[in-house]
Amino acid sequence: MSDITLTLDGQMLTVPQGTTILQAAQQLHAQGLAPEIPTVCYHPHFTPPSLCRVCVVEVEKSRVLVQACSRVAENGMVVKTDSPRVQLARKVLLEMLHSAVDLSDAPELQSFTQKYNADPNRYGTGIERREFPLFDDNPFYLRDYSKCILCWRCTQACGEDVQWTFAIHRAERGFETRISTFEAVPIPESTCVYCGNCVQACPTGALQAKRAAWLEQGLDLKQLVRVSNLERREKG
Ligand code: SF4
Numbered sequence: 361m362s363d364i365t366l367t368l369d370g371q372m373l374t375v376p377q378g379t380t381i382l383q384a385a386q387q388l389h390a391q392g393l394a395p396e397i398p399t400v401c402y403h404p405h406f407t408p409p410s411l412c413r414v415c416v417v418e419v420e421k422s423r424v425l426v427q428a429c430s431r432v433a434e435n436g437m438v439v440k441t442d443s444p445r446v447q448l449a450r451k452v453l454l455e456m457l458h459s460a461v462d463l464s465d466a467p468e469l470q471s472f473t474q475k476y477n478a479d480p481n482r483y484g485t486g487i488e489r490r491e492f493p494l495f496d497d498n499p500f501y502l503r504d505y506s507k508c509i510l511c512w513r514c515t516q517a518c519g520e521d522v523q524w525t526f527a528i529h530r531a532e533r534g535f536e537t538r539i540s541t542f543e544a545v546p547i548p549e550s551t552c553v554y555c556g557n558c559v560q561a562c563p564t565g566a567l568q569a570k571r572a573a574w575l576e577q578g579l580d581l582k583q584l585v586r587v588s589n590l591e592r593r594e595k596g
């Protein structure tokens with residue numbers, strides 16, 4: 361495969377054909393020559409779903425900002441990864457996310473919020489938020505979709521990118537879009553094998569291992585074993 365040369369934040373670099381803008385930028389960032397591009401829905405081991413748009417960058421001659429995580433770099437491309445336009449887009453996106461969901465357990469998103477000077481209360485309190493009851497239907501993990509930004513990383517981990525279990529998937533449309541099991545059955549009635557990959561992949565704390573939640577609530581290891589066994593008997 362041949363190489364291509366692009367200019368990224370004023371630096372020329374040559375990368376193999378097929379390299380994404382994000383991968384090229386990461387190469388420069390590792391050498392201290394470019395800022396880090398923030399990502400949310402992107403996971404290095406999954407197919408980029410290109411949903412959150414937090415990674416957008418400016419490409420010369422392109423009318424719209426492009427997602428660095430999925431856009432393949434081209435020969436002669438000129439890219440700005442941190443221009444005022446890019447920073448403003450990221451700020452507004454973060455403010456919109458804050459307006460819709462609870463990001464209190466999303467450390468990366470909180471650090472981006474600070475970095476881009478986004479105001480979590482920009483859109484005030486008069487708008488409809490995505491709120492759901494907490495699902496506590498199995499012995500291993502909690503599902504709190506009021507914290508879900510619909511990045512799809514959990515469904516990718518559950519599906520073709522890792523586990524091939526297909527216990528969870530997207531349901532409904534538009535504002536009603538959400539993550540669910542097939543036919544919204546409780547987790548123990550789904551195909552879930554409790555591998556934990558979805559919990560691992562979730563960037564917002566919408567999915568949380570129960571043991572982690574209990575430790576956060578102050579249980580010691582002895583209490584943890586007792587509560588776990590009790591739960592397993594009740595819900596297993
Ligand atoms: S539950 Fe977590 S991983 Fe799944 S879509 Fe929501 S935020 Fe993303």
Ligand code: FES
Pocket residue numbers: 398399400401402409410411412413414415416427428429430
């Ligand atoms: S990280 Fe690129 S669109 Fe989400």
